[in-house]
Amino acid sequence: MLQYFNPKQQDFDKDYGTPASVSENLITLEIDGVSITVPEGTSVMRAAALADINIPKLCASDNLEAFGSCRICAVEIEGRRGTPASCTTPAEAGMKVTTQNPRLGKLRRNIMELYISDHPLDCLTCPANGNCELQDVAGEVGLREVRYGFSGDNHLQAEKDHSNPYFSFDPSKCIVCSRCVRACGEVQGTFALTIDGRGFDSKVSPGQNQPFLDSECVSCGACVQACPTSTLMEKSVIEAGQPEHSVVTTCAYCGVGCQFKAEMKGSEVIRMVPYKGGQANHGHSCVKGRFAFGYATHEDRITKPMIRDSIDQPWREVSWDEALSFAATKLRGIQEKYGRESIGGITSSRCTNEETYLVQKLIRAAFGNNNTDTCARVCHSPTGYGLKTTLGESAGTQTFDSVMQADAVMVIGANPTDAHPVFGSLLKKRLRQGAKLIVADPRRIDLVKSPHVQTQHHLTLRPGSNVAFINAMAHVIMSEGLEDKAFIAERCDTEAFNAWRNFISEERHSPENTESITGIPAAELRSAARIYANAKNGAIYYGLGVTEHSQGSSMVMGIANLALATGNIGREGVGVNPLRGQNNVQGSCDMGSFPHELPGYQHVADDAVRARFESAWGVTLDNEPGLRIPNMFDAALDGTYKGMYCQGEDIAQSDPNTNHVQAALRSLECLVVQDIFLNETAKYAHVFLPGSSFLEKDGTFTNAERRINRVRKVMPPLAGLQDWEVTQALSNALGYPMNYNHPSEIMDEIAQLTPTFTHVSYERLEKLGSIQWPCNEMAPDGTPTMHEESFPIGKGHFAITEYVATEERSTRKYPLLLTTGRILSQYNVGAQTRRTDNQIWHDDDVLELHPQDAEDRGINNGDWVGIASRAGETVMRAKISERMQPGVVYTTFHHPHSGANVVTTDNSDWATNCPEYKVTAVQAVKVTEPSDWQQRYRDFNQQQLGHLNKARLNEPRSEESAIAGK
Amino acid sequence: MANHQLTSLIRMANQIAANNTHIGDENAEAEMVANHLSKFWARSMKAQISEYLNQGGDELTPIARKAIGLMSSAG
Numbered sequence A: 001m002l003q004y005f006n007p008k009q010q011d012f013d014k015d016y017g018t019p020a021s022v023s024e025n026l027i028t029l030e031i032d033g034v035s036i037t038v039p040e041g042t043s044v045m046r047a048a049a050l051a052d053i054n055i056p057k058l059c060a061s062d063n064l065e066a067f068g069s070c071r072i073c074a075v076e077i078e079g080r081r082g083t084p085a086s087c088t089t090p091a092e093a094g095m096k097v098t099t100q101n102p103r104l105g106k107l108r109r110n111i112m113e114l115y116i117s118d119h120p121l122d123c124l125t126c127p128a129n130g131n132c133e134l135q136d137v138a139g140e141v142g143l144r145e146v147r148y149g150f151s152g153d154n155h156l157q158a159e160k161d162h163s164n165p166y167f168s169f170d171p172s173k174c175i176v177c178s179r180c181v182r183a184c185g186e187v188q189g190t191f192a193l194t195i196d197g198r199g200f201d202s203k204v205s206p207g208q209n210q211p212f213l214d215s216e217c218v219s220c221g222a223c224v225q226a227c228p229t230s231t232l233m234e235k236s237v238i239e240a241g242q243p244e245h246s247v248v249t250t251c252a253y254c255g256v257g258c259q260f261k262a263e264m265k266g267s268e269v270i271r272m273v274p275y276k277g278g279q280a281n282h283g284h285s286c287v288k289g290r291f292a293f294g295y296a297t298h299e300d301r302i303t304k305p306m307i308r309d310s311i312d313q314p315w316r317e318v319s320w321d322e323a324l325s326f327a328a329t330k331l332r333g334i335q336e337k338y339g340r341e342s343i344g345g346i347t348s349s350r351c352t353n354e355e356t357y358l359v360q361k362l363i364r365a366a367f368g369n370n371n372t373d374t375c376a377r378v379c380h381s382p383t384g385y386g387l388k389t390t391l392g393e394s395a396g397t398q399t400f401d402s403v404m405q406a407d408a409v410m411v412i413g414a415n416p417t418d419a420h421p422v423f424g425s426l427l428k429k430r431l432r433q434g435a436k437l438i439v440a441d442p443r444r445i446d447l448v449k450s451p452h453v454q455t456q457h458h459l460t461l462r463p464g465s466n467v468a469f470i471n472a473m474a475h476v477i478m479s480e481g482l483e484d485k486a487f488i489a490e491r492c493d494t495e496a497f498n499a500w501r502n503f504i505s506e507e508r509h510s511p512e513n514t515e516s517i518t519g520i521p522a523a524e525l526r527s528a529a530r531i532y533a534n535a536k537n538g539a540i541y542y543g544l545g546v547t548e549h550s551q552g553s554s555m556v557m558g559i560a561n562l563a564l565a566t567g568n569i570g571r572e573g574v575g576v577n578p579l580r581g582q583n584n585v586q587g588s589c590d591m592g593s594f595p596h597e598l599p600g601y602q603h604v605a606d607d608a609v610r611a612r613f614e615s616a617w618g619v620t621l622d623n624e625p626g627l628r629i630p631n632m633f634d635a636a637l638d639g640t641y642k643g644m645y646c647q648g649e650d651i652a653q654s655d656p657n658t659n660h661v662q663a664a665l666r667s668l669e670c671l672v673v674q675d676i677f678l679n680e681t682a683k684y685a686h687v688f689l690p691g692s693s694f695l696e697k698d699g700t701f702t703n704a705e706r707r708i709n710r711v712r713k714v715m716p717p718l719a720g721l722q723d724w725e726v727t728q729a730l731s732n733a734l735g736y737p738m739n740y741n742h743p744s745e746i747m748d749e750i751a752q753l754t755p756t757f758t759h760v761s762y763e764r765l766e767k768l769g770s771i772q773w774p775c776n777e778m779a780p781d782g783t784p785t786m787h788e789e790s791f792p793i794g795k796g797h798f799a800i801t802e803y804v805a806t807e808e809r810s811t812r813k814y815p816l817l818l819t820t821g822r823i824l825s826q827y828n829v830g831a832q833t834r835r836t837d838n839q840i841w842h843d844d845d846v847l848e849l850h851p852q853d854a855e856d857r858g859i860n861n862g863d864w865v866g867i868a869s870r871a872g873e874t875v876m877r878a879k880i881s882e883r884m885q886p887g888v889v890y891t892t893f894h895h896p897h898s899g900a901n902v903v904t905t906d907n908s909d910w911a912t913n914c915p916e917y918k919v920t921a922v923q924a925v926k927v928t929e930p931s932d933w934q935q936r937y938r939d940f941n942q943q944q945l946g947h948l949n950k951a952r953l954n955e956p957r958s959e960e961s962a963i964a965g966k
Numbered sequence B: 001m002a003n004h005q006l007t008s009l010i011r012m013a014n015q016i017a018a019n020n021t022h023i024g025d026e027n028a029e030a031e032m033v034a035n036h037l038s039k040f041w042a043r044s045m046k047a048q049i050s051e052y053l054n055q056g057g058d059e060l061t062p063i064a065r066k067a068i069g070l071m072s073s074a075g
């Protein structure tokens, strides 16, 4: 007898026709004489497929609810009349099903004949040839003739739509199965497609019969993936033909960590198909991961090491050996002259865990100091601080899937549909099932108005008032007796709780008293607090709108307080969930990038911890924390910090107060930049070490749910070395030996030294697909939900979070508050996405402002506006938008010349120095020309590109890029 | 005037103090701030701010002064 198939063992390359049932009741039925046991609610089609009896299908796919329109999947069931569709018929105990007999065969051939009579027969030249479900089914049913001919009405001449840069729509091939329509609704949640018309006239239509590009389509590609024919097809496949092999790897854009099958022809990626076995994305993705991979082979890639003595000189291409020894000599020279602490380095949240680990190891062991930091400093460092203080671990508490159990969801300062799109789609799915939604954001994010989603409350709080807001929420919960007394008594530290209760109960925290600070009507805030507290499962998701404030850490603790007070911790459907920006923010923090912590958040002052690292690394380690990024800049300006190794990070564009950063970078005597492009920072560098894209290396990324995903090399590194090999070679050049043969050996070392990683290895990752840390003796397969029984610090700790107003407030000179964010199609500093067709959606940063503020200043849509703060001034185009509240303006920082960070200040979070990107007091005025900074930027940029071109002109060159440092 | 680092350090110390001043017990507050500084600040930063305190530390708030005093004596 065939047993029930564990979904973990299912074949992720196979389409089972309908989604898995989660029922725990098992039933047994017989299909073609084979007995099979499945969970109740499984369709006959899926049950058959599990037994490898594959019923032909066209309109069914296992990521969509069954629809039952094509009828090709008809079967016979003993004791029932007719031929029911197997995809819409649930399996029942004792059922006897026949899937193949002459009657069914004839029926299917007839159906197929009708389809084919309105379908072009140009299979040989069709881009789907070799991967077309219509072709397959025609073969399966044995179609041999089409009696109707093509003389009648048909759609063969229907016009194609090429408007989307990544896929084409050829309606002549459409069989109106509506898989695309359902994928857009059910999976993506955008509802951009409809079936227009009826019967023979019915056709797929984006928006109001618009081209795809002009419709609400967000180009996620779910419809393309769902289409069984070549109607919706990737342009890359149309151009190159069907791929011949594939490799499963992980997206290098955002913290969702989608897994993909990189479908290849030789060493060329033809398309990325979201992998059904990906435990964060289950076969879905967004436009960035699926389509925007072209940057990896963009002509701007730099593939040869380069050096120069000063940034006023042209670059010189040199061999790896020469570049590395040049760097090593300079860095050592600086240390001799200015002391051991005069150099440092920056790890990247875009690189792998192994690479990050190696960079901080190089700094601590080879540089001999703790001057290591990471770009996570500028986004989620308050998460680490805040969650470690309250819950005992610097990480989110849930899986993404957990949201499907949530009854009330509070989204604070996050924009999941733009910044974490695949999680956004899952969240929208849950909201369509009826979960309640509270959004706290100064700006109306898309989620607030998404189709079939009802937002209970959009709390439009004023930028900078977060802590006053979260305290008011807690005040309502405590003063109205909505807290979870049992949870608090059992799971939380009593003394801390009592102190906190006294603090939070003070009347000054009431919504009525804080209304003037937050701008949120008291009644609305009370209602929101009740919804969250009274929900069976209440979950909080937050983003950079929480962390990037002068009180970022306090706000994170305030959120944790709220979850503790309501007992919303330690099971599915609840929790405190930071939505991490970049793909490996979690990992780069875990891997010891911060100056005070060795890997696994182990403090450098802890003698026992240091002893373990010292014996493994064979060096003496400094027991004092090193400099953080902003401290490095200050020290550089004071002349005590002179050299830096910067991997995969563009601090010149991403860090606040650009003028200050540029001055600091100019003052360095040796800046070593390792990146795939000559990024903004590299324009100040003396050594350029070419990096490798995620397609060119092996390693792991850790996503926002603590999930360690494998990154697999699909093509050789363009510059000959993977990033970890470059770091290793630099270390060897500095005289500190490293001899890893493969990143798996680095992971083994990490596992040996990091208590939460003890059982992680490449072998286990291969077996389990992915692992959520902690993964050790106590949790050998990892930990999906944290804090189920206790906290790493024993009891949950309520933290007192006094609201302290930011120094950055609106004044007569700077009456507006500027806040910053991201959009879907571009990614962070845009180095990658700007080098893809994603440009079509966002080719410039704009300043969004409320119609009232625009009118007051005589600004029209599209005008140039100068935006000035006390830090600097830049110019952008205006976009008038009702999403904004009066007094608040908004922009993104995806393009270097727009200089959003020229305006942001060096204010930062009190605990972690995470910059206050979300609040800058500014003035906006209509102008006619770019700012001084932009003119200077343009000149400098021109000059540096000239320096680069000089280096490139010197080609052709000898075979000197042969691998160094091995 | 050109001492960027010191200007930042003073600001940071005062900000840390401002965010830890609501427990009602000044000594406990100073201790929290001192702990924070020793845990997160680099050696050179601690040295600079201690020296600044020794020279008067005019721009430091009372809790920040107390905390830096505590930190230096423990250090």
Ligand code: SF4
Residues within 6 Å of the ligand: A180, A183, A184, A188, A190, A191, A192, A193, A206, A216, A217, A218, A219, A220, A221, A222, A223, A224
């Ligand atoms: S690409 Fe995504 S959003 Fe656009 S129509 Fe297809 S499924 Fe809908």
Ligand code: SF4
Residues within 6 Å of the ligand: A173, A174, A175, A176, A177, A178, A179, A180, A181, A204, A223, A226, A227, A228, A229, A231, A232
């Ligand atoms: S476009 Fe493709 S998925 Fe959509 S209805 Fe036509 S054949 Fe089906």
Ligand code: SF4
Residues within 6 Å of the ligand: A251, A252, A253, A254, A255, A256, A257, A258, A281, A285, A286, A287, A288, A289, A290, A420, A421, A422, A423
């Ligand atoms: S950018 Fe994020 S959501 Fe989009 S495919 Fe990559 S990991 Fe998934």
Ligand code: FES
Residues within 6 Å of the ligand: A056, A057, A058, A059, A060, A067, A068, A069, A070, A071, A072, A073, A074, A085, A086, A087, A088
């Ligand atoms: S596959 Fe069942 S009706 Fe289309």
